[in-house]
Amino acid sequence: MTLNDLQKHIKIIDTPLDINLEIPHLAYIEAKKKEPKILMFTNPIEGDKKFDMPVVMNIFANDEVVRDIFGRDLDEIAGEIESLIKMKPPKTLSEKLKAFGKLFAIKNTIPKSVKSGDCQYHVYEGEAAKLSDLPILKTWELDGGKFITMGQVYTKSLDGSVRNVGMYRLQVYDDKRLGLHWQIHKDSAHLFWEYKKAGKKMPVSIAIGGDPLWTWCATAPMPPGIFEVMLYGFVRRENPKLVKCITNDLEVPADADIVIEGWCDPNEMEIEGMFGDHTGYYTLKKPFPVMHVEAITTKKDPVFYATVVGKPPLEDKYMGYATERIFLPLLKTTSPDLIDYAMPENGVFHNLILCKIAPRYPGHSMQVMHSLWGVGQMSFVKHAIFVAEDAPELRDYENITRYILNNFDPQKVLISKGVVDELDHSSVEELVGGKLGVDATYSMENGKCKMENVAVLSDEELFEKIKALDESVEEIKQYMTDTKNPICVIKFNKTKPAREIFDKLKKLKNHLRIVVFINTPETFNPYMLVWRVTNNIDALRDVWIEEIIGIDGTNKSEIDGFNREWPPDVDTTPQVLEKLKSLGLIEGISEEELKKYQVI
DSSP: GGGGGGGEEEEESSSSTTTHHHHHHHHHHHTSSSSSOEEESSOEEEEEEEESSSSEOOTOSHHHHHHHSEEEEEEEEHHHHHHTTTTTOOEEEEEEEHHHHHHHHHHHTOOESOOOOOSSSSSEEEEEEEEGGOOOBBBBOOOSSSOOSSSEEEEEOOTTSSSEEEEEOEEETTTEEEEEETTTTTTHHHHHHHHHHTOEEEEEEEEEOHHHHHHHHHHEEEEOOOOHHHHHHHEEEEEOOEEEEESOOEEEEESSSSEEEEEEEEEEEEEOOOOOOOBEEEEEEEEEEEEEEEEEEEEOOOOEEEEEEEESTHHHHHHHHHHHHHHHHHHHHHHEEEEEEEOOOOGGTTTTTEEOOOOOOEEEEEEEEHHHHHSGGGGGEEEEEEEESSOOOOOHHHHHHHHHHHHHOOGGGEEEEEEOOTOOOOOSSTTTEEEEEESSSSSSBBTOOOOOOOOOOHHHHHHHHHHHOOEEEEEEEEEOTTSSOOEEEEEESSOOOOOHHHHHHHGTTTTSSSSEEESSSSOOOOHHHHHHHHHHOOOOHEEESSSSSSEEOOOOOHHHGGGGGGOOBOOOHHHHHHHHHHOOOOSSSSHHHHHHHTTT
């Protein structure tokens, strides 16, 4: 698979645009369109400097592009994995032949070493290897610098028995040094500690581009110790072709567009960040390992792949969906009663998961919940909601929400404590925070939710009653008032904790059931409301189940006794948008949509 195979999905941007903000801002807007395209920027510049290398963004642009990249339906690939997992010893000749075919597919997963690769057509070593020769982007105004955002980072264990590739952001410090954002839970970080303990330098190589499937494999949540490129061979039905690097003994895809080779000293750390991340917030400054560049190799005519992250929806929506489908069979091995799951992109994946199971006894969903919270990257999920097999499709968000609210009961809510993603900013303690599980699977009493209906008022009537209790309330909006558990969103001027208003609202318990507090502009924007609230709550601190249910989705500060630094939102730069608009490059998306997704 090459870019030529995706030509029908590519939109060419010939207008010279700066690698600082301009290119990534246009890609950010493209990803939010109803029918986004792959963008190829053929004239990237930086001030007066011109780059010969095109920049390609939004490579996983939409569902059709993903289908073309994988070469077949995602469910077909998942079905093959499930068939392998469930394979039993063959008894008849036909069963043996069928089993042979399955085992042959496994044979294709073994990486094949080749003597040369297209990625080494040009070789730059020593002083000739300069990161400034690559069109590396600065995406957001508050970013700490330029970042490689679609680099496949190849490493191996100290004894060479384990190989790994992951996709981590890489900050450019200068022509010869990159920051390695290896989050503490990631496999590369575990390998890094082997070298640190031994006091040895660690080889690192970064591949950019080539077959887009390599990039997805670098994000795949494979079990520890399993080399992710094996998944490439399984999907492509051919052995992955790897070539040895020029200056270290790591192997990278032979068809990569660019390879950056080097090493890191485990005792050397440098401040990395800030960086506008996929949570829609900046991740704050923190020390991370440093890679020293020894060589850069490229194809004859390379392109530079990059992605843009920030507030949803973005390209990771489509990458994440592929991961969902293909890894469902593996999740079923630990949770056999799991039927399906979905990770909505506006829940930024690890903040919200919807699961459909076949419940067989009370508490069954809690059992599955704990199982998922103990599996690999699923352990970072903050909020899990479980529904039964009679529920609507999980991606029919309006009807699945109605189903959940009609089956919700405070007695079926689990709040616990566990690990959270390193990017999570809302937990009181870094890396450890609250987990929320909701069991909306089975009825509590004779097939019906036992919760009594509330006496629903109009928004205007309810606002007057709430405003009379607390003057800081600015606006309200009720959602799903036709369900047993309507939601009331309250925006207020935050000069005190939301808890103080919540306690007053108990006087209106006949009219309220679930109350969500915010101090940001999402009251009438349910898509971004989910994004904001799932980002901002730590269930141990911010969920109150009393006479009514309260959820504090506000940005936290010392008002709340929150002592960590709260990061800023990832926002576009108005001057950059004005320039792109004046060039006629912002088209195919309405102003209403730009406002909805908080682009403007």
